[in-house]
Amino acid sequence: MNKAFRFTVIAIVTLTWSLVAGPASAQESITVASYGGAYMDMQRKGLFEPFTKATGIKVVEVAGVSVAKVKSMVMTKNVEWDVFISSAADYAQLIADNLIDDIDYSKIDKSVLDQLVKGSVQPKVIGAQRTAQVIAWNTKAFPGANHPNSWADVWDTKKFPGPRILPAGNYAINPIEPALLSTGEGRDKVYPLNLDKAYAQLTKIRPSVIRWTNTPSGVPQALVDGEAVVGYANSTRIQELKDSGAPVDYTWNEGIIYTTYWALPKGSKNRAGALKFLDFVSRPEQQAAMAKFNISPVNQKAFDLLTPAERKNLPSAPENFSKLLELQPAAWMVPGTSAKTLYEDNIARWISWSTRK
Amino acid sequence: MSSRLFANPRLLLLPSLLLLIPCYLAPLGKLFGTSFGDEHFTLDFYRQALGDEGYMIILLRSLTISFQVTVLTVLVGYPLAYWIASAPERRQNLLLLLVAIPLWTSTLVRSFSWIILLGREGVVNQLAIAGGVYQSPVQMLYHRGAVLIGFVHIMVPYLVFPLVSVMRQIPKGLHSVGMNLGAGRANAFWLVFFPLSLPGVVSGAVLVFVLCIGFFVTPTLLGGLNDMTYVMLIEQQVNAAVNWQLAAAMSVILLVVTLFLVLVFGRFLRTSGEGSAKEVSESASPGRIVPFACTVLGYCAATWRKWRKPGRSAAGGASKLRSPLVSAWGVLTLLFLLVPIALLIPLSFSGAAYLQFPPPTWSARWYANFFSRPDWTNAAILSLQVAFSVMFLATFIGTATAVAFSRIGGWTSKILYGLVISPMFVPTLVIAVALYFALAPMQMIGTKTGLVLGHTLIALPISVIIVIGSLKRINLGPERAAMSLGAGHLRAFMSTTFVAIRPAIASAALFSFLASFDDVVIALFIAGSNSTLTKRMWEGVQLETDPTIAAVCSMLVMISIALVCWLMILNRKVEQEIAAA
Numbered sequence: 007m008n009k010a011f012r013f014t015v016i017a018i019v020t021l022t023w024s025l026v027a028g029p030a031s032a033q034e035s036i037t038v039a040s041y042g043g044a045y046m047d048m049q050r051k052g053l054f055e056p057f058t059k060a061t062g063i064k065v066v067e068v069a070g071v072s073v074a075k076v077k078s079m080v081m082t083k084n085v086e087w088d089v090f091i092s093s094a095a096d097y098a099q100l101i102a103d104n105l106i107d108d109i110d111y112s113k114i115d116k117s118v119l120d121q122l123v124k125g126s127v128q129p130k131v132i133g134a135q136r137t138a139q140v141i142a143w144n145t146k147a148f149p150g151a152n153h154p155n156s157w158a159d160v161w162d163t164k165k166f167p168g169p170r171i172l173p174a175g176n177y178a179i180n181p182i183e184p185a186l187l188s189t190g191e192g193r194d195k196v197y198p199l200n201l202d203k204a205y206a207q208l209t210k211i212r213p214s215v216i217r218w219t220n221t222p223s224g225v226p227q228a229l230v231d232g233e234a235v236v237g238y239a240n241s242t243r244i245q246e247l248k249d250s251g252a253p254v255d256y257t258w259n260e261g262i263i264y265t266t267y268w269a270l271p272k273g274s275k276n277r278a279g280a281l282k283f284l285d286f287v288s289r290p291e292q293q294a295a296m297a298k299f300n301i302s303p304v305n306q307k308a309f310d311l312l313t314p315a316e317r318k319n320l321p322s323a324p325e326n327f328s329k330l331l332e333l334q335p336a337a338w339m340v341p342g343t344s345a346k347t348l349y350e351d352n353i354a355r356w357i358s359w360s361t362r363k
Numbered sequence: 364m365s366s367r368l369f370a371n372p373r374l375l376l377l378p379s380l381l382l383l384i385p386c387y388l389a390p391l392g393k394l395f396g397t398s399f400g401d402e403h404f405t406l407d408f409y410r411q412a413l414g415d416e417g418y419m420i421i422l423l424r425s426l427t428i429s430f431q432v433t434v435l436t437v438l439v440g441y442p443l444a445y446w447i448a449s450a451p452e453r454r455q456n457l458l459l460l461l462v463a464i465p466l467w468t469s470t471l472v473r474s475f476s477w478i479i480l481l482g483r484e485g486v487v488n489q490l491a492i493a494g495g496v497y498q499s500p501v502q503m504l505y506h507r508g509a510v511l512i513g514f515v516h517i518m519v520p521y522l523v524f525p526l527v528s529v530m531r532q533i534p535k536g537l538h539s540v541g542m543n544l545g546a547g548r549a550n551a552f553w554l555v556f557f558p559l560s561l562p563g564v565v566s567g568a569v570l571v572f573v574l575c576i577g578f579f580v581t582p583t584l585l586g587g588l589n590d591m592t593y594v595m596l597i598e599q600q601v602n603a604a605v606n607w608q609l610a611a612a613m614s615v616i617l618l619v620v621t622l623f624l625v626l627v628f629g630r631f632l633r634t635s636g637e638g639s640a641k642e643v644s645e646s647a648s649p650g651r652i653v654p655f656a657c658t659v660l661g662y663c664a665a666t667w668r669k670w671r672k673p674g675r676s677a678a679g680g681a682s683k684l685r686s687p688l689v690s691a692w693g694v695l696t697l698l699f700l701l702v703p704i705a706l707l708i709p710l711s712f713s714g715a716a717y718l719q720f721p722p723p724t725w726s727a728r729w730y731a732n733f734f735s736r737p738d739w740t741n742a743a744i745l746s747l748q749v750a751f752s753v754m755f756l757a758t759f760i761g762t763a764t765a766v767a768f769s770r771i772g773g774w775t776s777k778i779l780y781g782l783v784i785s786p787m788f789v790p791t792l793v794i795a796v797a798l799y800f801a802l803a804p805m806q807m808i809g810t811k812t813g814l815v816l817g818h819t820l821i822a823l824p825i826s827v828i829i830v831i832g833s834l835k836r837i838n839l840g841p842e843r844a845a846m847s848l849g850a851g852h853l854r855a856f857m858s859t860t861f862v863a864i865r866p867a868i869a870s871a872a873l874f875s876f877l878a879s880f881d882d883v884v885i886a887l888f889i890a891g892s893n894s895t896l897t898k899r900m901w902e903g904v905q906l907e908t909d910p911t912i913a914a915v916c917s918m919l920v921m922i923s924i925a926l927v928c929w930l931m932i933l934n935r936k937v938e939q940e941i942a943a944a
Contacts, residue, residue: 037892039892041906042902042906042907043906043907044907046906066892067738068892069738069902069906070902070906072602072603074602074603074604074605075602077605078601078602078605078803081605081803082803082804082806082808083804083806084803084806084808084809084891086808086809086891086892087892169502176599176603176604212588215588216502216504216505216587217505217587217588218588220905221905221906222906223905223906223907224905227717227718230717231482231483231484231718232482232483232484232500233482233483233502233504233505247717250716250717252716252717353603353604354604357596357599357600357603357604358415358417360588360591361415361417361418361420361421361591361596362416362417362420363420363589
């Protein structure tokens, strides 16, 4: 009886503690959603921590962003994010679905806005960074100069044997553009997008692809482990791994460059804090801080703060940029055959393609 | 008031009904409604789900994988169970403890360890090359083989525990009598022991099969595109395509398939070691057929062996009960269960910036990283808070429900019992999807309450089953005596029966705690932007390449070991107390 009593007391105390000890912090905070992993580690050092230091506003991090997540949050009115990053064609779909709000630019320093590259300042999104997805490989499998140098090479499993790793078709960075480049017709033949042709190419490479990842670290991890010999990965991450001694390398050739944007989900809670955040991260100093991790700035003034060595591995450095294909979000917004946009068409198509052998 | 509660045990069902009706039945009802369209009634989504060849291929594939896993689990687990059951009493407990460690380790941790083991530069490949089996590394990961191995590793304990308890009830004498009468060791086994153990095999196998169908973590982490299962497809419909109606229709289809299998094969569950299920369904038992069929099967097996290897059985006549082959198999299986988990510990002390085996240098930096990162520590705190609340709720509701079931009968109690334990058979992903649809409009996604309710649902069946099992074994005499001496119902219960079932309540509490602490699937849907520790690990496995996850995993492994030991000690102490009394 005594013991039972003690058990009950402990249980009640625990329960009360569980329910009371909650997020009772009085400090103002904003919830920022981003890709997570190594990229978010960079953002934490380059953006979040300096922001908290400067404004006193805490940054609550959320790892993993997708149009679907924003859509579910807005549809169910469970909007937990205040600001999030959006890449490639995702932001265009967000606008088409009316899931993000207009940015109140009067709250952002006018002189900073003027420093941003063309196309960064749009009614509903503001440029965050420029980043590139490139052909990357394991240097144990392909030592020296004999490595895949184009998407046609990646598709050529006789010349460059070994398992491939590609992003899943429903991931933000999908394999459609690479598939269209793999035909060898050149960068200017990618747009307008032809999904039939792209999926025919994906079917060809499918037996050699060990995994279609849904995460930013999927490709780098598989290349480091030697699980795959070649893949489609973020240049920043591969450069970082290469610098830390991992057996990986990449080429700028036929890589894809795109702008990532910050956006404000409809019905988010701390709008004022989010706008302060946008103002802060667009400044040259913060843009330069991110550039030190080899992520291209959208603020032109940031280039002045970088040394030539720091500029060398940026996707937007002229000698690199000339080899890249610029992603065209508008090409994903044309009407699809079974859905409102080609973007949505592709997701449905991917699921159905992946269920068949 | 509380005394009256015990006077009418039906009222003790109230807490579980208060939980199950709004948090389980209503969401499943809503899911059912959603599957027919939100605004007006339509069968479009069923047409889409059942008419699509690809979706049907995946449904069949899920069933095939589950079947293969079940067969493999029985092949691997039966000799282990036999080895354990035939060991001396004291060693039995130690061996069961070793089997319990993987059972108590998060399934996510266990699947993660296979990623490291089966990689191209993983331990298995390295050993195979060193041993000259392969010339160059072979792809093992993201392959059907990896999925099957990962599944079997998780399922073996689920089979071994019920099986050992059935085998322990088989009188050892029978076996030796058989041998004394001239049957060889093999014949004595196939004719006497095997048929008597078959009910345990069948009930374990049904459990394994049903659990496999609903398992999300293992195939997602270890499989390739051609290993996609039905639950993964449902998750895609919710999280990638935002096609809720189709996801609902597919969930209902999976639910119907699973419940059909449980109802068809569920009768075999009755013969399991748990007194609970047996008792509840006793009146309607068609169960004579099962032992009969088992005997016939065993006889066939014995004759077949005789026919294949004439003369051999007679020769082994006087030898011991346990053959060295069985012991070797038992040891190998134990190693198979434990080595992958143990391997995480050295890996977590790696000095390398990415996962690599063996670690090139040693350091505790990933532990330091864990404790210095608020995203990890906050997740751990949230997990603890939720798990403690779930432990309290599930144990309280579970005990009340178990006491009620032990005191009432009739067909309503049978139906209610089925309802209370059904979250064990309903795929967790289906529960999660249903809860998500139900909680979202109430803005309860991302709340602690939502998580606690969801986890209590999946913890309740375990705690009810454990407590009922214990209630069946105890004598109600003392409670009646206490009442006849003038104690109230509650007082009589607390001072007699409650004391006797205390160890069961403690294990119910622990299992409820772990059910919540280890869950990934409910958290993936309900936790919103918050992360529980396992959800954070899940994200980590997918988003990161650093060995922090290995550090978290080995801490969890050590916690599991500590908990198992604690429970063992507690059990022994109470047994001694009871014996002394």
